[in-house]
Amino acid sequence: xxxxxxxxxxxxxxxxxxxxxxxxxxxxxxxxxxxxxxxxxxxxxxxxxxxxxxxxxxxxxxxxxxxxxxxxxxxxxxxxxxxxxxxxxxxxxxxxxxxxxxxxxxxxxxxxxxxxxxxxxxxxxxxxxxxxxxxxxxxxxxxxxxxxxxxxxxxxxx
Amino acid sequence: xxxxxxxxxxxxxxxxxxxxxxxxxxxxxxxxxxxxxxxxxxxxxxxxxxxxxxxxxxxxxxxxxxxxxxxxxxxxxxxxxxxxxxxxxxxxxxxxxxxxxxxxxxxxx
Numbered sequence: 261x262x263x264x265x266x267x268x269x270x271x272x273x274x275x276x277x278x279x280x281x282x283x284x285x286x287x288x289x290x291x292x293x294x295x296x297x298x299x300x301x302x303x304x305x306x307x308x309x310x311x312x313x314x315x316x317x318x319x320x321x322x323x324x325x326x327x328x329x330x331x332x333x334x335x336x337x338x339x340x341x342x343x344x345x346x347x348x349x350x351x352x353x354x355x356x357x358x359x360x361x362x363x364x365x366x367x368x369x370x371x372x373x374x375x376x377x378x379x380x381x382x383x384x385x386x387x388x389x390x391x392x393x394x395x396x397x398x399x400x401x402x403x404x405x406x407x408x409x410x411x412x413x414x415x416x417x418x
Numbered sequence: 419x420x421x422x423x424x425x426x427x428x429x430x431x432x433x434x435x436x437x438x439x440x441x442x443x444x445x446x447x448x449x450x451x452x453x454x455x456x457x458x459x460x461x462x463x464x465x466x467x468x469x470x471x472x473x474x475x476x477x478x479x480x481x482x483x484x485x486x487x488x489x490x491x492x493x494x495x496x497x498x499x500x501x502x503x504x505x506x507x508x509x510x511x512x513x514x515x516x517x518x519x520x521x522x523x524x525x526x527x
Contacts, residue, residue, distance in 0.1 A: 275443040279419035282441070282472075300503050307474045311442040374475035374511050381510050 265332040273324040273343060278310045281328050285339070288330050292337060294402055301382040302337070302400055308375040309341035309396040336384075336401045344393040420444065421470075423451050431462040437469035440477035449480045456487040456495060463488070468499035477504075478511060485517055496520065 269284055271277035285306045289299045306328070313326045324343065331338035380386050385399040421444035422437040432455045440448060455463045463484070467473075481497065488495045498520045500508070505521055508514045 275441075275446075278442045279439065283419075303472065304474050304507070307441055311474070311476060314442060374478050378475055378507065378510065 262333060264334075264338075267330040267332065269328045269330075270325050271328070273314050273326050275311075275314055277326075278307050278314065281310050281326075282307050284328075285330075288332065289337060292332060292402055294337070294400075298400060298402075302339075305379045305382045305398055305400075306339055306341065308379050309339075309398065312375055312396070313341055313343035313394065335403070336399055339398045339400075340395060341398075342393060342395040421448060423448060425451065425455070430460060431464055434463065434465045435469075436465065436467055439472040440470060440480070441472065441474055442476045445476035445480050448477070449483065452480060452484050453487055456484050456493050457491050459492045461493040462496060463493060464496045464498060466498050467501065467504055470504055471501060473504045473507060475507075475511075478507060478513060481517060482513070494518070 267284075267288060269281060271280060282303050285302050286299055289302050294302065310326060310328070327340075327342045327344075329340040329342075331340070376388075379396070379398060383398040383400050387397040389395045389397070419441075420438050421440055424435040424437075426433050426435070434452060434455070436448070438444065452463070452465070455461065465481075470477075481495070485495050487493075496518045497508075500519065500521055505519070508517065508519060
């Protein structure tokens with residue numbers, strides 16, 4: 261199996277801890293050598309997943325926690341954000357995401373629907389599992405055009 | 419990881435100067451202060467984001483609801499001096515088409 265370092269953080273499912281996880285994300289990404297732009301993308305994507313976990317999963321209930329796992333690989337960072345609260349209807353959520361379309365009247369504009377859309381736009385790969393609570397697994401590569409770089413070393417004229 | 423909100427009046431314009439981070443924790447405070455300003459007919463609400471160094475969809479949500487309120491109350495919302503990173507979120511989500519954003523002067527350094 262591919263070697264990787266794993267970091268796990270558990271925080272209470274409260275809005276005030278979204279920033280704490282954001283700072284941790286910044287630290288991990290910085291040590292992996294991500295550039296400034298990518299670190300900012302990661303901060304937004306992970307905050308969005310945290311915000312979802314904090315606002316959706318524990319509505320009404322006071323207690324609960326969110327687990328964030330960082331898988332640090334040679335070429336990429338995998339981040340898992342998991343709440344253990346109630347699950348949501350994934351199909352419905354997917355149908356609701358997307359950028360603003362000019363044909364939509366402003367009155368219909370959703371105020372909270374941009375989170376998952378942003379995660380998808382800012383990360384290289386996103387998987388969501390909502391069987392038991394909600395788990396968002398996000399991947400970002402340290403070099404976006406890694407395939408292109410490797411190409412140079414492979415002879416194609418054999 | 420806080421947000422400072424400073425409101426000052428200049429004729430019929432309310433200038434809302436923000437400094438810090440807009441996220442799930444601070445967005446409710448922003449909404450609470452911003453929304454009442456948009457309820458006054460004819461009012462121009464100018465939000466200065468020069469010193470906002472982080473924002474996510476919770477901030478977009480606040481500005482979308484403020485925009486809706488301006489349409490209902492015949493007031494106006496204007497965002498000025500956004501940092502590049504913050505501007506990018508409005509671009510990705512397509513909100514630059516409907517929100518009045520003056521991006522000629524960028525914030526940050």
